[in-house]
Amino acid sequence: MKKYLAVTLGILTAIGGFVDIGDLVTNAQVGARFGMSLGWVVVVGVLGICVFAEMSGRVAAVSGRATFDLVRERLGPRVGLLNLGGSMAVTFLTFVAEIGGVAVSLQLLTSVNELLVVPFVAALVWLVLWRARFSHLENVVGILGLALVVFSVALWQLSPDWTELGRQMATADKPVSEAWTTYAYYGVALFGAAMTPYEVFYFSSGGVEEGWSVKDLRLMRLNVLIGFPLGGLLSLSIAGCAALVLQPAGISVDGLGQVGLPVAVALGKVGIAVAVLGFVAATFGAACETGLSVGYSVAQYFGWQWGKFVRPREAMAFHVLVLASTVVAAGVLLTTVDPIMVTEISVVFSAVALPLTYFPILVVANDPDYLGEHVNGRLANALGNAYLVLLTVASLAAIPLMVITRMGQ
C-alpha cells in the first residue's frame, strides 16, 4: 500500500511540478495566436524531456551522483564550464521569471503592485530553500500545482470541437495571417519551454537528495513516463483554452491575467480562484526548483558539498550561492523589468542552451564506468541522438528567428 502511495504521490508531483511560468505564458500566447497548430511541438518537447529525464534519473539512481556532478569528470573542465555557463545563465533567467511570476500572480488577487511583493516573495523562496525539507518542498508545491488541472476542466466545459482541435494539431494548420517565420519562432520558444534545462538539473540532483538507488529505477520511470506526459496535457489545455476564448476575440497574451480569463469564462469565480492558486503554486514551486538548480550546477562543477540532505553548515558555499542568486534575481525584478518579457526571453534562450545541457547527459548515460549494465539501450540512444539533432537545429535557429520576427511580432 505504501509503495502504491509513493508511486501515486511521485506521479502527482511530476504532473503538478511540470508547468512553470514559461509553459503558462508561452502556451497561452501560442494558443491565442496559432490555435492548436503548434500543439505538436508540445508533444515532441514532452517526449524529449521524458527521454533525457529518464537518462539523468537513471544516472542519479545507479551512480548516486547527479548528472552534472559527472560532466566535468567525464568531459573535462572546459566542456564542463561551457555546459555550466550556458545552462546556469538560462536557469538564472528562469529563476528571475519565476519569482516575478509569483509576484504577478499575487497581484492579480490583491492588486498590490508586483514590485512591492517581489522582495517578500524572494525572501520566502530563500527561507524555504534554506529551511524546508526537500521531500516536503517537492510534495507540497507539486500537489498545489495540480490546481492547474482547472485548465483541463475549463477546456472540457467550453465544449470545443475536438475533431477540429485535433486536426489543427495534426496538420500544423497555422492561421493564414501569420508568417511562417513567426510560426517557427513560437515553435522554438514552445520547445524551449517544454525542455527547460533546469528540469533535468533538478530531477537528477533531486534523485540524489532523496537517496535513489537501483531499486528506485522503476518508480523513477513511472514518474517520468506518466507524470511528465500528463503535465504536458496541462500545457495543451492552457493552449486549448486560449485558442477557444482569446483567439476569436483577437487577444494577444502579454500578461498572466489574460491566461486565466478563459477559466473565468468556463467556470466562473471558483475556477479563477483555483487557477490563481495554480499560478502561485506553479511559479513558486518552479522558483524553488530553479533557485536550487543554480546552486546545484555551480556547486557540482566546483566539487563543493551541496544539497539539502546535508546540514546548511556543511554546504555553506551552496547556500550562500542560493542566497546571492535570490538577492540578485529580486534586484533584477526591482529594476521594473517586465517579468513576462523575462519569461519570453528565457524560453528562447533555453532553446539556445539545449544542446549544451543535453549532450553531456547522453555521453554520461552511455558510460559503463558510471552506469555498468544500466547504460543506454538502443531505443534510448536512438531517441537521444535524434533529439540531439533536433535540439541543435532549434538552438541554431532561435536567435536568428528572434531577430527576424522582432521577438514574434
Added chain:
Amino acid sequence: MNRCRGASLLAVLALLLGTACSVPSEPSPADWRAAAIQALEDVAGQLGTVELVLAQEQDDKLLGRYAVVVASEAEEAAGTSAESLTSQQPPAGTRQRFGTVSGALDEATSLLTEARVALVDDDRAKYSSLRRRITRLQQRLDEIRGRLR
C-alpha cells in the same frame, strides 16, 4: 595628430548623440506602415481583453481585484503601443494616414481608461455601453489596419 583625430571622433559622436536625443526618428514609409499595423493590432487586442473582462464582470465571474488589474495592464500596454508609434516622426506622404491612425489610437486609449475607471468604481450600469463602444472601435481599428496593408 592622434589627439586631433580623437577630438574629431568625439565631436562626431557628440553630434550624433545630440541628433539622436533631440529629434524623433523618421522611419521609411514601409517601416512606418508596419509599425502602424502592429500598434493597431496590439491596441485592438487590449480592447478585446477589456471587453472580455467587462463581460465576465457583468456575469459576476471574476474574483476580487482581478478585473481591475487586467484592465489596468491592458490600458498601460495599449498606451505604450500607441506611444511607440506616435513618438515617431511620420514620413512625408503619410501625414493623413498618421492623423487617422493616431486619432483612432487616442480614442482607444481613452476608452480603455474610461473602462478602467468604471471597473474601479464598480459602475456596472456602464458596462454594456462600454462593451458596445469597444466592439465598434475594434472594428474601426481593423478597417484602418486593412487599408494600411
